[in-house]
Amino acid sequence: MKLALFDLDGTLIEKDSDHAFCEFLIALGWVNADEFHRRNNQFFKQYQAGCLDIDAYIDFATAPWRWRPAAEQQATMQRFMAEVMQPQLLPAAHALVRAHQDAGDRVAIVTATNEFITRPIADAFGVPELIAVKLQRDALGAVTGRIDGIPSFREGKIARVDHWLAAQGACWADFEQTIFYSDSTNDLPLLERASEPVATNPSPALEAIARERGWRILRLFE
Numbered sequence: 001m002k003l004a005l006f007d008l009d010g011t012l013i014e015k016d017s018d019h020a021f022c023e024f025l026i027a028l029g030w031v032n033a034d035e036f037h038r039r040n041n042q043f044f045k046q047y048q049a050g051c052l053d054i055d056a057y058i059d060f061a062t063a064p065w066r067w068r069p070a071a072e073q074q075a076t077m078q079r080f081m082a083e084v085m086q087p088q089l090l091p092a093a094h095a096l097v098r099a100h101q102d103a104g105d106r107v108a109i110v111t112a113t114n115e116f117i118t119r120p121i122a123d124a125f126g127v128p129e130l131i132a133v134k135l136q137r138d139a140l141g142a143v144t145g146r147i148d149g150i151p152s153f154r155e156g157k158i159a160r161v162d163h164w165l166a167a168q169g170a171c172w173a174d175f176e177q178t179i180f181y182s183d184s185t186n187d188l189p190l191l192e193r194a195s196e197p198v199a200t201n202p203s204p205a206l207e208a209i210a211r212e213r214g215w216r217i218l219r220l221f222e
Helices: 017-028 033-049 054-062 070-088 091-102 115-124 155-167 185-193 204-213
Strands: 002-006 106-114 130-133 135-137 143-147 177-182 196-200 216-218
Touching: 002 091, 017 033, 017 054, 017 070, 017 106, 017 115, 033 054, 054 106, 054 143, 070 115, 091 106, 106 115, 106 155, 115 130, 130 155, 155 185, 177 185, 185 196, 185 204, 196 204, 204 216
Parallel strands: 002 106, 002 177, 106 130, 177 196, 196 216
Antiparallel strands: 135 143
């Protein structure tokens, strides 16, 4: 059996779902548009530069919705999926995931975006196994604005995959091949850990590294 791991934003979907959801909240009128847009873009540039303060970002990104009733949160997510994400679910990405599933590989999405946003997207790809940033919840189940445990970001992706495999009584050595698809240099730790790193719709920086190291380059959105 092979282990096939997929980053999400920029890899299986062309947009960054985290950034897009924040922009969706602006469209809903839930935030001060100019200030929230400015800060959202600022955090996104930090992510692209590899210096994101993910704790500060989670507090910022969840603040407009975490106090709202659960039913309203879910209704908003359903609208976001239908209006923003559905057009991002392209046949080539679906086909890549399905090819691994049909081959009997163990498949998981490993993303630095939080579980509230990414669970419906993983479901749309037909992938039950999602390793995403877990949101801390209080005794009543409300999101606090903090991260629960290790965030699946940069080196944290390796730790979270290790924990996920261990919970199933497995480890990396159980697989004849480990494949990781990603577009971003933020994922270099996990790309380097995989036996077959695949630079997928890579950023210019990752494409340069992939060419230097002889990694496979895959483009799903052309």
